Amino acid sequence: MTPQPATTRHDTEIPGFGRLSLLVTTLEHGHVRYVVRGPHVRGTFVVIPEALYNGTVLPSTVKVQFGDDADPVGDDLSFWSTHRPDEPVVFNVRLHGWTESINPDDPPSNYFLGPHAHNLRDNGMRRELSSAIRRRAEALVRAVVVHWAALPHRQDLVLAAVRHRAVKLAEHEAGKAAELEAEMARVQAERKRIRDRLNAVLGVVRRRPLPVRPADPAPVKVPIVDNTGRSMGVLTVREVAVSDVVPGTVVYEVSGARVEGRFTVGRDRSRPRPIPSGVRVTYGHVSTRSPYEVRQDREPTVNGVLLGGYWNWDARTDDITSTAPARLPGFAHSGVRAGMSPSSATERRASAVLRALALRYLARRDVAALQLAAAQGEAPERLRECRQALRELRENYRTLKAAAARHRDREAQYRALIG
Numbered sequence: 029m030t031p032q033p034a035t036t037r038h039d040t041e042i043p044g045f046g047r048l049s050l051l052v053t054t055l056e057h058g059h060v061r062y063v064v065r066g067p068h069v070r071g072t073f074v075v076i077p078e079a080l081y082n083g084t085v086l087p088s089t090v091k092v093q094f095g096d097d098a099d100p101v102g103d104d105l106s107f108w109s110t111h112r113p114d115e116p117v118v119f120n121v122r123l124h125g126w127t128e129s130i131n132p133d134d135p136p137s138n139y140f141l142g143p144h145a146h147n148l149r150d151n152g153m154r155r156e157l158s159s160a161i162r163r164r165a166e167a168l169v170r171a172v173v174v175h176w177a178a179l180p181h182r183q184d185l186v187l188a189a190v191r192h193r194a195v196k197l198a199e200h201e202a203g204k205a206a207e208l209e210a211e212m213a214r215v216q217a218e219r220k221r222i223r224d225r226l227n228a229v230l231g232v233v234r235r236r237p238l239p240v241r242p243a244d245p246a247p248v249k250v251p252i253v254d255n256t257g258r259s260m261g262v263l264t265v266r267e268v269a270v271s272d273v274v275p276g277t278v279v280y281e282v283s284g285a286r287v288e289g290r291f292t293v294g295r296d297r298s299r300p301r302p303i304p305s306g307v308r309v310t311y312g313h314v315s316t317r318s319p320y321e322v323r324q325d326r327e328p329t330v331n332g333v334l335l336g337g338y339w340n341w342d343a344r345t346d347d348i349t350s351t352a353p354a355r356l357p358g359f360a361h362s363g364v365r366a367g368m369s370p371s372s373a374t375e376r377r378a379s380a381v382l383r384a385l386a387l388r389y390l391a392r393r394d395v396a397a398l399q400l401a402a403a404q405g406e407a408p409e410r411l412r413e414c415r416q417a418l419r420e421l422r423e424n425y426r427t428l429k430a431a432a433a434r435h436r437d438r439e440a441q442y443r444a445l446i447g
Contacts, residue, residue, distance in 0.1 A: 042171050044164055045069055050175060058189030060179070061096060062172045064116065069168065071116030071123070072096045075176045077189035078128065081200050085441045087186050090176065091128040092169050094145070111148060118168065121161045124148035127169060132177035135170050138163060191445050198442035205435035212428045219421045226414040228302035233407050238397035243267035243278070250388065252285060252380040255354035260380050261285030265388065268313065276304070276402025278392070279313050280385055282328065287381055289328025293389040295402045296342045300410055303403045307345055307390065309382045310338040311358065327361065330381070331374045334362040339382050348386055356382045 038050045048066030055061055055074070062073040072095055077087035095112025116123045125144040130136070141162055147155040157165065179185065190197070247266045253259055262285055269279040277294030292314040296306030312324025327336050337359035341348065356379040360370045369375065392398065 038175065040171055040175070042066075042167055044167060048171075050172070052175070054181070054185070056188075057192035058185040058187070060176055060185065062175070063114070064168065064172070068119050068164075069116065071118075072114040073116060073169070073172050075172060077186045079190040079193040079197060081197065085190070085438055087189055088131070089129050090132050090173060091126055092130065092172060093126040094123040115148075116165075116168070118161055118164050121147055121157070123157075123165055124154070130169070130173055132173050135173045135177075136166075137170065138166055141166055141169070187445070190442075194442045194445045198439050198446065201435045201439035201442060205432045205439060208428050208432035208435065212425060212432065215421055215425045215428065219418060219425070222414050222417045222421065225302060226411065226418070229407050229410045229414060232302050232400070232403045233411075235400060235404070237404065238400050239394065240271060240397045240401060241392070241394045243270045250384050252377075252384045253350050254376050254380055255351045257351055260377055263287060263381065263384065265385070271398070271401055272314075274314055274317055274402075275405030276398045276400075277314065278389055278398070280388070281326075282381065282385075286332075286377060287328060287330050290326040291328065291381070291385050292324070293385050295399060296340050297406070298340045299342055300406075300413055302407075302410065303399065304406060305345070305399075306340070306342040307348065307386045308338060308340050309386055311336045323361075328381075329362075330358075330370070330378045332363070333360050333365070333370050333374050335359060335370060335374070335378055336361050339386075341386070345386075345390055348383060348390070350380075350383055350387065352383075353379075355379055 035051055035053045038052060039047060040050060041047055046067045048064055048069065051061075051063040051065075053061040053063075058077050060075045062075065064071060064073065074093040074096065076091045076093060078089045078091050079087050080089075083089075093112070095115035097112050111122075111124065123145065125146055125148075127140065127142045127145045129142070130140065141157070145157065145162075145165070147157055147161075149155060176182070244267045247264045250263045250265045251259065252261060252263055263282045264284045265280050265282050267278060268281045268290060271277060272279055274292070274294055277292050279290055279292050281290050282288070289311075290313040292310040292312065294308050294310075295304035296308050297304065298308075299306075310324060312327035315325050323336055327334055329335070335358045337357055339356045341353075347353075355375060358370050358375055358378045360366050360368055360374070363370075365371060370378065389395070389398075
């Protein structure tokens, strides 16, 4: 920094105060002390260029501190209850604190003192400034800032202020950049995962469909048991449709053992896998490809209660037995429990039916063909999802890369100032 005179004197006229003298001293780290003397005012202001995290690299705003001492304000909790040396006294009211974020090239005229500007009483109590004192304090701050903005060594002050904090500011920018770069790596890994899924779905699309057996309307007797293995009777089961509306599904019509109606059995549709696994049993004859329909055609009655809903099993299908899982979901559309889960007895019988039909579906000789049909039926939606996800991830990556580059550039500028 160019050497400056220790202290210079300037006189200025401020409406409401008259002629004031300013003793101006350049301090360390770009701070400038203004000792003001005149009618109705005495005390010290310190103008500090604001080298802020996430601000402009070269400070573009200033903070005006009330009272001497060039240490950063607000860093020590004792500040809130401790007077600074020579705090300004305006019309017998002592100013405490500071005001910040002032553009020195266009300082505001009024209503700009921040929440940290107030009157600190000798007993440690803080009081808000009255409107009259606030207006007069703002006039003083504005005059000091206007004078500071015209100093011939203003650029040296700005550089000194940012150099004083350049290490911390560079570390801050490096940390921000590192966070963004870690997120970029995560996005890249996600992009690879989605690309792999996309390629897997494309592979499914290219596979030759396998032959699927048509529905066999011949009735078959199927015994059902509860989760303890106790017999619950025998169902008469016949196939109504295969791959009807939803590829890879089989619609079964059942009667007997206090059960009447239809069920649709296929693969789990809750997870967007290239090859759907698990099993899904829906109450009723599914007549739409939407997985969110509440009601289906020909929903069954169990113990005289009309049931709806579905059972999705996305775990290993060899975990399904005639007795497990023990309790499976259902939704009552009639009876005293309409709108809720059915009674325990109805749920127990419905669970036995769901398990029996799932096992019958999984035992079909063409189960692999049904699984491929389900995968190819879901493929257009899976492709759309993958491509949309890749577009979003590419845009996200570009945004992160640009932001990380900005932080690295700012870090480099701060590190250049350290030297």
